[in-house]
Amino acid sequence: MAAGVAAWLPFARAAAIGWMPVANCPMPLAPADKNKRQDELIILNVSGRRFQTWRTTLERYPDTLLGSTEKEFFFNEDTKEYFFDRDPEVFRCVLNFYRTGKLHYPRYECISAYDDELAFYGILPEIIGDCCYEEYKDRKRENAERLMDDNDSENNQESLPSLSFRQTMWRAFENPHTSTLALVFYYVTGFFIAVSVITNVVETVPCGTVPGNKELPCGERYAVAFFCLDTACVMIFTVEYLLRLFAAPSRYRFIRSVMSIIDVVAIMPYYIGLVMTDNEDVSGAFVTLRVFRVFRIFKFSRHSQGLRILGYTLKSCASELGFLLFSLTMAIIIFATVMFYAEKGSSASKFTSIPASFWYTIVTMTTLGYGDMVPKTIAGKIFGSICSLSGVLVIALPVPVIVSNFSRIYHQNQRADKRRAQKKARLARIRVAKTGSSNAYLHSKRNGLLNEALEMTGSPEDEHMTKTTSLIESQHHHLLHCLEKTTGLSYLVDDPLLSVRTSTIKNHEFIDEQMFEQNCMESSMQNYPSTRSPSLSSHQGLTTSCCSRRSKKTTHLPNSNLPATRLRSMQELSTIHIQGSEQPSLTTSRSSLNLKADDGLRPNCKGSQITTAIISIPTPPALTPEGESRPPPCSPGPTTNIPPIGSNIVKVSAL
Amino acid sequence: MNLEGLEMIVVLFIIVAFVKALEQLGLLEVGNGDKIEDELEMTMVCHRPEGLEQLEAQTNFSKRELQVLYRGFKNECPSGVVNEETFKQIYSQFFPHGDASMYAHYLFNAFDTTQTGSVKFEDFVTALSILLRGTVHEKLRWTFNLYDINKDGYINKEEMIDIVKAIYDMMGKYTYPVLKDDTPRQHVDVFFQKMDKNKDGVVTLDEFLESCQEDDNIMRSLQLFENVM
Numbered sequence: 001m002a003a004g005v006a007a008w009l010p011f012a013r014a015a016a017i018g019w020m021p022v023a024n025c026p027m028p029l030a031p032a033d034k035n036k037r038q039d040e041l042i043i044l045n046v047s048g049r050r051f052q053t054w055r056t057t058l059e060r061y062p063d064t065l066l067g068s069t070e071k072e073f074f075f076n077e078d079t080k081e082y083f084f085d086r087d088p089e090v091f092r093c094v095l096n097f098y099r100t101g102k103l104h105y106p107r108y109e110c111i112s113a114y115d116d117e118l119a120f121y122g123i124l125p126e127i128i129g130d131c132c133y134e135e136y137k138d139r140k141r142e143n144a145e146r147l148m149d150d151n152d153s154e155n156n157q158e159s160l161p162s163l164s165f166r167q168t169m170w171r172a173f174e175n176p177h178t179s180t181l182a183l184v185f186y187y188v189t190g191f192f193i194a195v196s197v198i199t200n201v202v203e204t205v206p207c208g209t210v211p212g213n214k215e216l217p218c219g220e221r222y223a224v225a226f227f228c229l230d231t232a233c234v235m236i237f238t239v240e241y242l243l244r245l246f247a248a249p250s251r252y253r254f255i256r257s258v259m260s261i262i263d264v265v266a267i268m269p270y271y272i273g274l275v276m277t278d279n280e281d282v283s284g285a286f287v288t289l290r291v292f293r294v295f296r297i298f299k300f301s302r303h304s305q306g307l308r309i310l311g312y313t314l315k316s317c318a319s320e321l322g323f324l325l326f327s328l329t330m331a332i333i334i335f336a337t338v339m340f341y342a343e344k345g346s347s348a349s350k351f352t353s354i355p356a357s358f359w360y361t362i363v364t365m366t367t368l369g370y371g372d373m374v375p376k377t378i379a380g381k382i383f384g385s386i387c388s389l390s391g392v393l394v395i396a397l398p399v400p401v402i403v404s405n406f407s408r409i410y411h412q413n414q415r416a417d418k419r420r421a422q423k424k425a426r427l428a429r430i431r432v433a434k435t436g437s438s439n440a441y442l443h444s445k446r447n448g449l450l451n452e453a454l455e456m457t458g459s460p461e462d463e464h465m466t467k468t469t470s471l472i473e474s475q476h477h478h479l480l481h482c483l484e485k486t487t488g489l490s491y492l493v494d495d496p497l498l499s500v501r502t503s504t505i506k507n508h509e510f511i512d513e514q515m516f517e518q519n520c521m522e523s524s525m526q527n528y529p530s531t532r533s534p535s536l537s538s539h540q541g542l543t544t545s546c547c548s549r550r551s552k553k554t555t556h557l558p559n560s561n562l563p564a565t566r567l568r569s570m571q572e573l574s575t576i577h578i579q580g581s582e583q584p585s586l587t588t589s590r591s592s593l594n595l596k597a598d599d600g601l602r603p604n605c606k607g608s609q610i611t612t613a614i615i616s617i618p619t620p621p622a623l624t625p626e627g628e629s630r631p632p633p634c635s636p637g638p639t640t641n642i643p644p645i646g647s648n649i650v651k652v653s654a655l
Numbered sequence: 656m657n658l659e660g661l662e663m664i665v666v667l668f669i670i671v672a673f674v675k676a677l678e679q680l681g682l683l684e685v686g687n688g689d690k691i692e693d694e695l696e697m698t699m700v701c702h703r704p705e706g707l708e709q710l711e712a713q714t715n716f717s718k719r720e721l722q723v724l725y726r727g728f729k730n731e732c733p734s735g736v737v738n739e740e741t742f743k744q745i746y747s748q749f750f751p752h753g754d755a756s757m758y759a760h761y762l763f764n765a766f767d768t769t770q771t772g773s774v775k776f777e778d779f780v781t782a783l784s785i786l787l788r789g790t791v792h793e794k795l796r797w798t799f800n801l802y803d804i805n806k807d808g809y810i811n812k813e814e815m816i817d818i819v820k821a822i823y824d825m826m827g828k829y830t831y832p833v834l835k836d837d838t839p840r841q842h843v844d845v846f847f848q849k850m851d852k853n854k855d856g857v858v859t860l861d862e863f864l865e866s867c868q869e870d871d872n873i874m875r876s877l878q879l880f881e882n883v884m
Contacts, residue, residue, distance in 0.1 A: 007727025011779070012749045013880070014786035015762050017794060018801050019822055020876040021867055022815075022846055027876040039723065382665055479749060482879075487823050488842075489830035491752060 009472055013479050023486035031474040043081035044095070049088040050081070056472075057098050064122040066098065090117040097123065105132040111139040126429055133426070169247035186303070189240055193299050196233040199226060200293050234270040237263065237296075258311075259302060266296040313406040320405065324398040328365070331394055335361045335387040342380040349376065360384075365391025702735035704776040714780050715788035721780065728776055736773040739763050753827030761818060765801040787880050792864065794877055799863050809857040815843045 020027070042058070044051040044066075061067040076083045084091070090109060094117065097103040105114065105128050118125055128136050163171070172182035203219030203226055219226050241263045248254035269289040301307040314321070336357035343351040350373045351357045360373040364387050375384045484490045704710065704725070711718055732741055739760065746759040766774045766782050785793050800806070804814045819839040826834070850858045850866045867873045 007723075007730060008745050009749070010724070010787070011783060012746060014783055015746070015758075017786050017798055017877070017880065018758070018762070018818070020879075021795075021798060021802075021850075021863075021870075021873055022819055022822065022842065023872070023876065024842075024845065026872045027879055030879050379662060379665060476749065483750070483822070483825055487826050487830075487834075488838075489823070489826050489832065489834055491826070491830060 009475055009479075013475060016479060016482055019482065019486035024488065025485045027485055028478065028481045031478050044091075045076075045079070045081045045083045046086055046088045046091045047084070049091075051091065051095055053095060053098070059472075060098060060101075061123075066094075066121060068122075070122075086120060087113065087117060090114060094118075094121050094123065097127075102129040103127050103132075104129060105136040107135060111136070111143050115140075126426065166247050167249075169243065170249060173244055173247060189236065190300070190303055192233050192236045193296055195229065196237075196296050197294070199229050199233070200290075200296075230270060233296075234267050237267045237299075241267070259299075262295055262298045262301075265292055266299060269293055309410050310406070313402070313409050316409060317402045317405045320398045320401045324395070327394050327398075331365065331387075331390060332358055332361045335365070335383065335390075338383050339375060339380060339387070342377055342383050343375055346376045346380070351375075361387060364388045366395065367392060702775050704735070710777065710780060713777075714784035716780065716784055724780060724783070725776060728779060736775050737779070738773050742766075742774065750825045750827075752829070753825040755825045757817075757821035758825055761801060761804065761821060764804070765797070791868070791874070791877060794880075795864050795867050796860065799860050809859055810863070811857045812843060812847060815846060815858075816840060819843050819846075 039054050039056050041052050042055050044053070058066045058071075065071055071082055074082045074084055089106075090113070093104055093106060103123065115125065125136065171178055172185070176182045176186035204217050206215045207218035207221045208216070241260070244260070244263075245251060245254060254260055269292050272289055301311065336354050339360060340351050340354045340357045343349045343357075351360065356373075360375075362368075363370050363373075364384060367388060369388075375381050480491070707718055707721060710716075710721055714721070716724070728737075729735070731737075731745060737745075742763045743756045743759040746762065747755045749755070763774065764770075766778055768778060768781075782797070785797050789797070799810070802810045802814060802818055804817060816839055819842050823834060823839050828834075847858070849870070850862055852862050852866065
């Protein structure tokens, strides 16, 4: 139940009047206000700055320091205020959490200081509201990375646990700074890439003449030298590629990666050339292949982070680039057509066809303006000017988008996926906390702790059964109890263990149905024998249904008149059921009014009294007293880390 | 001739571009220009309740209780009115295991006496005053009003079935014993047997008041609300 809504509890309870005439059973007694305190202001003195708030505000979250009796340790008798020697700035946020139910993270605050304060006040950081959660997580991650870097730089001096030779090699390849050998290798390969690229370029430069007045490119003049250089480079690249292939942890993945494809494309032409030198037909193709040698320059991207990010940006801006291309194409076609028809009349026009006009349009739109094709008619000139004006616009529009994309990606390029995965995990955690809270009532029933008529049953069990009560929780439980009475149904307490023991099926709906069928079959048998579970606490048996059904039932213990077979089958059913649940849910309504009607039924259940803490949002189960009763998530499925109980019963209400 | 045609196109094009430019600059009004003001009005709805003394006089609450009520009200609905959506959300949070929206809908209609679609603090407090501090007669009358969905003065079976079904929905799906389809209907039958004295198929206010006052359980339940505040 959310914090602010607690104030509407009187309204909800008043609205229950609509159930009264419809109910067939008498209602449970309302919880009496034992110590009806008027809502009082309490003063919190945090390092001199005084905060004041209502007591009930703080009690909304009873499992934190301020909401529980722990704050009494800080009570100052002389000044009648609670003194905390902590940071008042952060306390502002903490107190706002109590008031509004949302915890905010201020940007100016240091992350570790904030975490410390939250830990002191007993508040989990997970409940930070969505508005501030991203920021918080980012800062936390940066902090963690910083810590990790510090640790790494310490670790680098030590010798690491013995990695296999293969792993060391892979590490050396990926991170050249780990050892000197890796660094040497890194620079050597870089050098040879540069040499190879320069060779390719210089090969085509005219290098002086040969008798015959023919200009020769250097590549043909010093063919042997260039061939040797090329061979050396290719050998180095091949060795490097093979070494990487050997060292890769996942060879299949390595082969498919972009860098290895570039490596292969860079060295393939050489080998193909070796194979094909004697065949003249394909020498034309061979020449084309040499073009691929220029891809060696992309090997530099291993050496430069910026290049990699650029490539990634282009990939991610594919839509913007596509839009640019598409709009350009549209504009080109339109203007080319218009120019063609405009220039059709003039003589000796260069605009011989629409495709021929494409060239003019492109040159004009990109404001190049070579001048090899110019319109001569007036209409042509007008349209030509419109074309160049619109060209500027069309090209200028997507470019800033790409630029901003690049800068954004440069800062966050690897974090997007991580954040998504973390968000899933975080939502799962929050769901756990939420379901924990909304199951407070069910827990109270299962543990057999329902508070009734405090005055009626003033037995000494009261004290040790009482957990931290607040009036709001008992009132809320009373409301739910009234609803049960009105409808004659009762909340079914699912049990996580049920899923483990009764079936391996992960679908808990099915399991609930199984239990339902058992319940239906047993509906004529009301009692679960009190003999069955002496080891359990004094409350056992399934919740009985309301009086309309009670009339059908016999009012005696099952040991007596039942036929043996029936009893046995019932026992079997019951055993299955009881095996399935560690503590079956509770019989209700123990007020004296009802005892008259069915005192034979539940001899043991008098006077139990429960108070529970409403686990207001968001309290993870671990912090609450009921936490123990819920076993750790048992379903071995990797799908969820939510305890099944939550996924079943609770409709997670908006909070 | 082609040239003339093209020149005309050029001229047309230039005129259209000119008009568009003027429109953009706001010098030319072509379409309808009154769209913006409506939206501003809708966001500024805010309601302040009457004074504390007046409310104290009109209801059975003390000043302090009104203060507590108003604080909670304002916290959840800063604008001073509750609309049905918020109402449903608030009410549903008390019944996380079931679906409280239908019952909340009927409640809302009962609270919203003027049928405006929103409940102001005065309506809220007036209704609460009847429910918590009113006489038995007033409470029963309010409940009759709640059941009478179409406010025609009679409760017929369909209305009762709707209400009872809404109540059962609040329990949710995982109940013991399992909720069967005709449970609400049976429940309503029992209810009608009790309430409908002259067996004419509808329950009037007098029949309702009479039958409720005869029933001990109901009388006792009504006293539950004494100490809610």
